[in-house]
Amino acid sequence: MLSSSDSNILEYLERLTLIKFNEEEKKRVYEEIKKVIELFNEVMKVEGLDNVEPLYHVVEIELPLREDEVLDAIDENHELLKDNAILENDYVKAPKTVGA
Amino acid sequence: MPVHKLVEEFKIDPSKVFDYLDSLYDNIKRVENKIQSFITIIPQETLDRYVENLIKENKHRIDNLKLFGIPIAVKDNISTKGIRTTCASKMLENYVPPYNATVVEKIMREGGIIIGKTNMDEFAMGSTTETSAFYPTKNPWDTTRVPGGSSGGSATALASGEAPLALGSDTGGSIRNPASFCGVYGLKPTYGLVSRYGLIAYASSMDQIGPMARNVVDLAILLSVIAGHDPRDSTSVPFVQSVDYVQELYKLYHKEPKLRIGIIKEFFEGSEEPVKKAATKAVDLLCSYHECQEISLPFSKQIIAAYYIIAMAEASSNLARFDGVRYGMKIDFTNRSWDEAFTEVRTKGFGYEVRKRIAIGAYILSAGYRDMYYIRALKLRRVLKERFDQIFKDHDIVVSPTMPILPPRLGEFFKDPLRIYLADVNTVAANLVGIPAISIPVDFYNGLPVGLQAMAKQFSEPLLLYVAKQLEDRTGFRDILAQP
Known part of the structure; x- marks a missing residue:
C-alpha cells in the first residue's frame, strides 16, 4: 500500500507508464495519488469476496467470431498516416527499440 | 420547437431547413462565446451545401428519414x-478521422446533419468539462458554474439552443x-445496445454512447436511430435488432401500467438539501400513481472505489495506443530511443488528469497490486450486479x-x-453493471x-422513457432554454 515512505513510487510509475510529471506537478500528483489509493483501499472492507468470480464484462456472452475476410478498406492509401508517419515501402518507421 | 415536429415541417417544405439553420447559427453567434460548447463548428455555408445535396439525393425518400434536416x-x-x-x-488536436463512427453513419443515413463537435473533459476523464485541453465550457444557467461532464458541451449546446439534439x-x-x-434529458443505454465502433475508448467495459435532448420524445427518436447490433463492435449485443423507441414509449404511455419503483435510500441521504428536496418532490409525483418502496444500496464508497479502479486500469491500457508514430501529436524521433520518444509524446500530449489516471491505472495493475485492487474490484462488480438482479425481481x-450536488463553481473542484x-x-x-439509466430534469x-x-x-429503455414522459407532463420540463 502506498505510504509516505514510498518516495520512489512516482519515479517507478513514470518509468512504468513512460509519462513524466514536472517538478511543480510532482508534489501535487503524489498527494493526489495517495488520496485516490486511500479511496481504493475501501474495497478491502467488503468481506466475503473470496469465492466470487471476477466480472470482467457485464454481458457474459461468448466472443463472436467471424470469417477472416476484409470487411471495409479503411485508409488503403494511407490517408490517415500521411500527416504524421514516416512511410517506407508501405511500412511505418518508428523510433529505435534496440541499440539506441 | 421539438425535433419530432421540426422533422414533420421539413418534410412538407424542405426549404425550411435553411431557415432553421439561419436561426440556429444566429443563436450560436449570440451565445457561443459565453459558454463555449463546441471545439469545432461546421461553417454554415458547408452545411447549407450539404443540405442541398441531401434534398437532391433523397428526393423520393425524404418521408422515410427519421432525422431529416x-x-x-x-x-x-x-x-x-x-x-x-x-x-x-493536445494529443489529437489535429486528428481528422478517415471514417465515421457507426452512430454517426446511422444519423447521416436518417438525414441528420452533424453541426459540430462538442467540448468535453480530456479523453472523457472528468465530471466538469474543465480538464479539456482547450477551454472549460460554462453552464448556460449560470456562467460562473460548470456544466458537468464529461459530455458538458453536448449538454450546454442543447440547453442554450445551439442544437436540438x-x-x-x-x-x-x-x-x-x-x-x-444543464436541465436536459440524457440516457445511458444498456451496455451493448449502441455500437462503440468509432468511439475513442476510455474504459471499454463501461463506455456507452447515448442520446441527449430537450424532451423525452426527441430522446426516443435519437435512441431509435443509434441503437442496434453492429458486427464491427464485438461487444454489441447480437440479439438487438432495430426497435422503434418512440412507438414503445407511446405504447406504455397510453396503457399507463403501474410500476413498482424502488427509492434508493442512501443516494437521497447523501445528497445536499436542495437536491434532496427537488428530487423527493419528483418522486412524490411518481408515487402518487405508481407503487413505491424504499430500498437500500449499501457500500456507496466501495462502489465508487471499484468503479475508478476498473476505469483507470482500462484507461492505462487503452491510452497506450497514442504513440505519435502513426497519427496524433507529431514529434521528431531522429536518433532517439523508443522510450525517450514515447515519453515525450505522452507527456506533451496528455494533460495532467489523464497522466494521473494512467499512472494510477498502471499502479493498480502492477505486480503485487493487481489482485489486491483490480481483481477485487471486479469481484465487487459481480456482487453489485447480483444485488441489482435481486432488486429488479x-x-x-x-x-x-442524478447528482448529489448542484453544479459547482468553475475551479471549485480542483481544490x-x-x-x-x-x-x-x-x-x-449503472456502468458497473451495464444497465440503462436516464437523467430527467425535474426542478430548479x-x-x-x-x-x-x-x-x-x-x-x-422503454420503461425509463415512459416514467420520464410522465414526469415531463407533470413538471412541464420540456424544451426549456437557458438565456446565458
Whole structure:
C-alpha cells in the first residue's frame, strides 16, 4: 500500500507508464495519488469476496467470431498516416527499440 | 420547437431547413462565446451545401428519414469522417478521422446533419468539462458554474439552443451528470445496445454512447436511430435488432401500467438539501400513481472505489495506443530511443488528469497490486450486479437524484480532486453493471437545474422513457432554454 515512505513510487510509475510529471506537478500528483489509493483501499472492507468470480464484462456472452475476410478498406492509401508517419515501402518507421 | 415536429415541417417544405439553420447559427453567434460548447463548428455555408445535396439525393425518400434536416451536436470523442476529432486533447488536436463512427453513419443515413463537435473533459476523464485541453465550457444557467461532464458541451449546446439534439458518451455518468446540471434529458443505454465502433475508448467495459435532448420524445427518436447490433463492435449485443423507441414509449404511455419503483435510500441521504428536496418532490409525483418502496444500496464508497479502479486500469491500457508514430501529436524521433520518444509524446500530449489516471491505472495493475485492487474490484462488480438482479425481481425501476450536488463553481473542484470522484456516487453503478439509466430534469433551485435518475434492468429503455414522459407532463420540463 502506498505510504509516505514510498518516495520512489512516482519515479517507478513514470518509468512504468513512460509519462513524466514536472517538478511543480510532482508534489501535487503524489498527494493526489495517495488520496485516490486511500479511496481504493475501501474495497478491502467488503468481506466475503473470496469465492466470487471476477466480472470482467457485464454481458457474459461468448466472443463472436467471424470469417477472416476484409470487411471495409479503411485508409488503403494511407490517408490517415500521411500527416504524421514516416512511410517506407508501405511500412511505418518508428523510433529505435534496440541499440539506441 | 421539438425535433419530432421540426422533422414533420421539413418534410412538407424542405426549404425550411435553411431557415432553421439561419436561426440556429444566429443563436450560436449570440451565445457561443459565453459558454463555449463546441471545439469545432461546421461553417454554415458547408452545411447549407450539404443540405442541398441531401434534398437532391433523397428526393423520393425524404418521408422515410427519421432525422431529416436535424442538426446534431456530437461529442468530440466520436469519430467523424473529415471532421477533426480531438477528444479535447493536445494529443489529437489535429486528428481528422478517415471514417465515421457507426452512430454517426446511422444519423447521416436518417438525414441528420452533424453541426459540430462538442467540448468535453480530456479523453472523457472528468465530471466538469474543465480538464479539456482547450477551454472549460460554462453552464448556460449560470456562467460562473460548470456544466458537468464529461459530455458538458453536448449538454450546454442543447440547453442554450445551439442544437436540438446531441450525442454524448457515458463511462461513469458522463451523459447524466451534465444533463442534470444543464436541465436536459440524457440516457445511458444498456451496455451493448449502441455500437462503440468509432468511439475513442476510455474504459471499454463501461463506455456507452447515448442520446441527449430537450424532451423525452426527441430522446426516443435519437435512441431509435443509434441503437442496434453492429458486427464491427464485438461487444454489441447480437440479439438487438432495430426497435422503434418512440412507438414503445407511446405504447406504455397510453396503457399507463403501474410500476413498482424502488427509492434508493442512501443516494437521497447523501445528497445536499436542495437536491434532496427537488428530487423527493419528483418522486412524490411518481408515487402518487405508481407503487413505491424504499430500498437500500449499501457500500456507496466501495462502489465508487471499484468503479475508478476498473476505469483507470482500462484507461492505462487503452491510452497506450497514442504513440505519435502513426497519427496524433507529431514529434521528431531522429536518433532517439523508443522510450525517450514515447515519453515525450505522452507527456506533451496528455494533460495532467489523464497522466494521473494512467499512472494510477498502471499502479493498480502492477505486480503485487493487481489482485489486491483490480481483481477485487471486479469481484465487487459481480456482487453489485447480483444485488441489482435481486432488486429488479421486485422493482421495475429504481430512482435517486442524478447528482448529489448542484453544479459547482468553475475551479471549485480542483481544490479537492477526490470530491469530484465522490460526486459520481449515484451514477457509476449503472456502468458497473451495464444497465440503462436516464437523467430527467425535474426542478430548479435558485435558477440551477436538478435532475432525477431512473435505472432499470438491461434493455428496459422503454420503461425509463415512459416514467420520464410522465414526469415531463407533470413538471412541464420540456424544451426549456437557458438565456446565458
